[in-house]
Amino acid sequence: MKGQGTRIDAVMETIRSRIASRAYPPGARLPSVRAQAQAMRLSVSTVVEAYERLAAEGAIRSRPGSGFYVSGPAAPLALSEIGPKLDREVDPLWISRQSLETGDAVPKPGCGWLPPAWMYEDGMRRALRAMARADAPVLADYGTPLGLPPLRQLLARRMAATGIEAAPEQIMLTDSGTQAIDLICRFLLEPGDTVLVDDPCYFNFHALLKAHRAKAVGIPYTPNGPDVAAFEAALREHAPRLYITNSAIHNPTGATLSPVTAHRLLKLADGSGLVIVEDDIFADFETAPAPRLAAFDGLDRVIHIGSFSKTVSASLRCGYVAARADWIDNLVDLKIATTFGNGHLAASVLLAALTHSGYRKHMEEVRHRLAEAMDKTVARLRTLDIQPWLVPPAGMFVWCRLPDGVDAADIARSCLKDDVVLAPGNAFSQSRSAAGFLRFNVSQSGDGRIFQVLARALEAWGA
Amino acid sequence: MKGQGTRIDAVMETIRSRIASRAYPPGARLPSVRAQAQAMRLSVSTVVEAYERLAAEGAIRSRPGSGFYVSGPAAPLALSEIGPKLDREVDPLWISRQSLETGDAVPKPGCGWLPPAWMYEDGMRRALRAMARADAPVLADYGTPLGLPPLRQLLARRMAATGIEAAPEQIMLTDSGTQAIDLICRFLLEPGDTVLVDDPCYFNFHALLKAHRAKAVGIPYTPNGPDVAAFEAALREHAPRLYITNSAIHNPTGATLSPVTAHRLLKLADGSGLVIVEDDIFADFETAPAPRLAAFDGLDRVIHIGSFSKTVSASLRCGYVAARADWIDNLVDLKIATTFGNGHLAASVLLAALTHSGYRKHMEEVRHRLAEAMDKTVARLRTLDIQPWLVPPAGMFVWCRLPDGVDAADIARSCLKDDVVLAPGNAFSQSRSAAGFLRFNVSQSGDGRIFQVLARALEAWGA
Structure with a gap:
């Protein structure tokens, strides 16, 4: 005793x-x-x-x-200390910071956006010149609670083109797509709630869910969308509150949801009270339209969000959320309480940029350049025995398997010493089962030095 | 039985x-x-x-x-349903929405900002023209994790002028002052934590704390700052985590913190582990400098935040937070996780606007106009027996007591029917002890109709 x-x-x-x-x-x-x-x-x-x-x-x-x-003070919320301790190389926040901190001279095939020269530069200059002549309230006043009405009308028309019926009153502007998801999480989640994500998925979803102290559960992603059997089992086992996914082109795999998978997911969600958040940020990269869950569901239990950070400008912060009218009302309250409102000027610049005919031409050119860069990058990677999981029909990402047994975090660590920023698979994987994968951004992979550095790293690794 | x-x-x-x-x-x-x-x-x-x-x-x-x-789904977080049910007229979110929704034709003496014609319109037009010629990354790229370096350097110099020593690395840009406080709350608060606020205080602090499910406790505000004895008692009774207050000119009272009160607050905070958030948004309205808690404390337990929404533009979203370096590091993680980053373009426009000599002249003129408007508004209110609690030395707000027994929410309700938006006292008061007060924004009180409508409402009330 x-x-x-x-x-x-x-x-x-x-x-x-x-x-x-x-x-x-x-x-x-x-x-x-x-x-x-x-x-x-x-x-x-x-x-x-x-x-x-x-x-x-x-x-x-x-x-x-x-x-x-x-007694106080208690330990504050340090995201780096929540959940399992990660290698810096697969920590979603570290990868984001690394990509955001390094200058344009450093090749960043791991980053999640186009090089500035690929963005809608002409359109932005034109829109800014127009803003310099705008009325005083555009230059100085807060926006309305929902956000700039003509931009919301434009978004409603764009959604209608993919089959989503949303009245402008069901659309709220935000400062980014990420903020749109963040507000939804604030609205729907309690600490400890479970959220389903794709495995792999956009790595910042992991960081965002950590910030909400939610428990993320990964559903294996297939070339047609999430694995339906695993999805059903997760609903039964975890009673999740939300499922967050991409529409159009999946990040990081470049895969596309099939109509039959979409239908099955919605049927399962219906039976369980699950809410689905569909992030449509890659919409304008699509060459053939994929099904939208929000179109099938009629914005009942699906919330549709997006932004133009990947196509118009990431310097300009403007995103949106479309949802049931009663939910939008609560989301407006949360937006005012936590940021007072989205940027009136940013929304006005975005509206001017999107309504000019130059935007359509710009995106045609971007899609063309991406298709070329995709072919070239895939060919170069294959010479190193780095194989695409699938060759995506569109978009900037290709999800690749390294030669057998090679660890992506090790390769990323080694390449970083040579000033090449990669995105190792486990940063995207809730189950940490993607150690053998890298995500490449083909628009950021034009520099031949990337493949030399990669080849050296693979060689040093003994692959 | x-x-x-x-x-x-x-x-x-x-x-x-x-x-x-x-x-x-x-x-x-x-x-x-x-x-x-x-x-x-x-x-x-x-x-x-x-x-x-x-x-x-x-x-x-x-x-x-x-x-x-x-089973799911559970009831989502509806701010309107948390805490005691409020009359719409004293609900902080409703007042914000009302002010944000009504057009420029409606007089809004209750709103919290200058009319667009008083803002830095020339400077904004000049800055936007400059941006139309900027390098591509300014137009298209995400900003760095902390935010635009030269703007952070400028902010460090501005803080030094009020005695606050902050290295640029201790300053993080945000999309607004509200977002700065929101990120701090995310970092430091758990649901159920207690936060001290001034009573009365800026009403959106109440809404923000509701969104964090924090418990707000009001400390009566005196003409020299919070009541120190009440502050001490609240520390003992509630073990609060945070105290959120204004520096420079207090909202809504226009009062100024005295050095002796500042010193006593900091001594009390020291003994209890309390963190203080000081919102310096009204800095540039000051005619004589008030003490900053962050200057006395050396950014140890004080976090200093601010923005230029009240002086340069509210259409442009850019705020900042200055704090201990280790806290800034965690706040950057939270910012990336929840909004990915602050606006690079907004920060660039703001930098161009602030570094032009026109900004100093603009603010001189604004201070002059405000002083005139203050005299005129106070004189007009006195003819209606509406008396200032104090006549503030600077700023846009005057906190006024209605004739004995008159209820400000009733008056606000009645004036709204005549298209005049007022701000009744209890929206600012955690203890709901300000039913006899209204906050007037003197820059929005130039229209003589406001006082006719007010006079009629008082008469109808029987005052």
Whole structure:
């Protein structure tokens, strides 16, 4: 039998760890000595002594006549400390930072956007010149709560073209596609809720869900969409609140949802109360239209979001969300409370850029350039025995398998020393089952040096 | 004694309300039938029947061999449904929406910003023309994780002028001052944490804290800052995590923190682990510099935030936060996870606008116009026996007491019918003790019709 000293230490350690995990949040009243003693099956005197020692340490404090309370300050929310500790090379936030921090001189085949020279530069210059002559409220005033009406009307017409019926009143502008998903998470999630994501999926979804203290569960992605049997099993096992996915072209695989998979997913969602968030950010890269869940569902349990960061400008922050009118009303409240409103000027610049005929021509050219870059990049990768999981019909990404046994994080680490930023597979994989994959952005893979550096890294690895 | 039917209904009702309040969150396993029966002091058969009926309704479902689980979807986070139900007229979100929705033709003495004609229109036009000639990355690329380096350097120099030592690496750009506070709340708060605010304070702080499910506690505001004795008592009673306040000119009262109050607050904060967020959004309206808590404290436990929405443009979204370097690092992660980054273009336009000599002259003129408008508005209000709580030395707001017994929400409701948007006191007051107050924005009070409408409303009220 353990001595009282050991038992006191054990109680102290238990309480310290509950404070650290916020099971006992700052300012919270601790269970009474009697209740704690009963719960831990220890004597009251042991618990009293442990409480007194913790109070002497400052971890808790006594309020005469009222009991013991947790002291502040508690540990703040550090995303890097939530969940399993990741290698920097597969930490979604680290990859984002790395891509955002490095200058244009560094080849970034791992990054998630087009080079600035591929973006809609002419259109942006034209739109900015027009804004310099705009009325004073466009230059100085907050926007309306939902956001610029003519831009919302334009978005409604664009959605109608993919079969999604959304009235302009069902569309709210945001500062980005990411912010759109963030507001939806604020609206629908509680800490501890489960969210389904594709495995692999856009790595920032993992970081975003961490910030909401949600539990992400990955569903294996197939060339036709998520694996329906795994999806059904996850619904049964985890009772998830949300499923977040891409429409049009899937990130990172470049795959396309098939109509039959879309229909099955919606049937399963119907039976379980699941809400689906469909991120349509790659819409304008499509060459043949894929099904939209929001079109099948009629914006009942599907929320449709998007932005133009990948096609017009990432410097300009403007995204949108289309959803049930009653949900939009609550999302507007959350937007005002947390950012006061989206950018009126950004929305006005975007509207001017999108409504000029130059945008259609610009995107035709981008799709053409991407198709060429896709062929060239895939051919170059194949010479290194790096094989595409599938050759996507459109878009900027190709998801590739390294030669057998090669670890993508190791290769990424090695290439970074030579100033080439890669995106290793496990950053995209909730189950961490993509160690043998890399995502390449074909628009950022034109520099021959990338393949020399890759070849050297593979050789050094012994592949 | 009640019959079994009644008891079954009672159990069902209890469980339904626990599901609604998320005491039983979606996907959670319900207590076993035996445990529930024991806790409710009912027979096992009563609980079994209640569970079965709830399962038949779809509220919960049975998993063979495992028990009963709550079905989705749960009630989402509707800000309008958290906390006490407010009259629309004193609901902070409703006031924000009302001000944001109404056109420029409607007089809005209750709104929180300058008319567009008072803003830095020339500077904005000049900056936009310059941007139309900028390099492609400014037009198209994401910004760096911290945000535009030369703007952060400028902000560091501006802070130095009010005694705040912040290296550019300790400054992170955001999309607004509100977003800066939101990210800090995400970093430091857990649901249920207590936050001190001034009573009265900027009403959107209430909405923001609701969105974080934090508990706000109001500290009465005096002409020299928060009431120190009440502040000390609140620290003892509530163990708050944060205190959010204005520096420079207090919103809504126009009061200024005195050095002795600042010093006492910081001493109290030191002893309790409290973090203070100081919102410096009204800095450029100051005619004589007030003390900054961040200057006294050296950015140790004070976080300094601000934006230029009130002076340059609200259409352009750009704010900032200055804090300890290790906190900034975590805030960058949260910013990337939840919005991917702040607007590169907005930061570039703001930098161009602020670095032109026209900005200093513009603000001189604004301060002059505000001083004139303050005198005129106060004189007009006094003819209606509406008295300033104090006549602020600078800024756009004057906090006014209505004639004895008159209810500001009633007056606001009545004036709204005549298309005049007012800001009634209780929207700013956590304790709801400001029913006799209105906040006037003197820059929006030039229209004589406002005072006619007010006079009629007061008369109708019987004042």
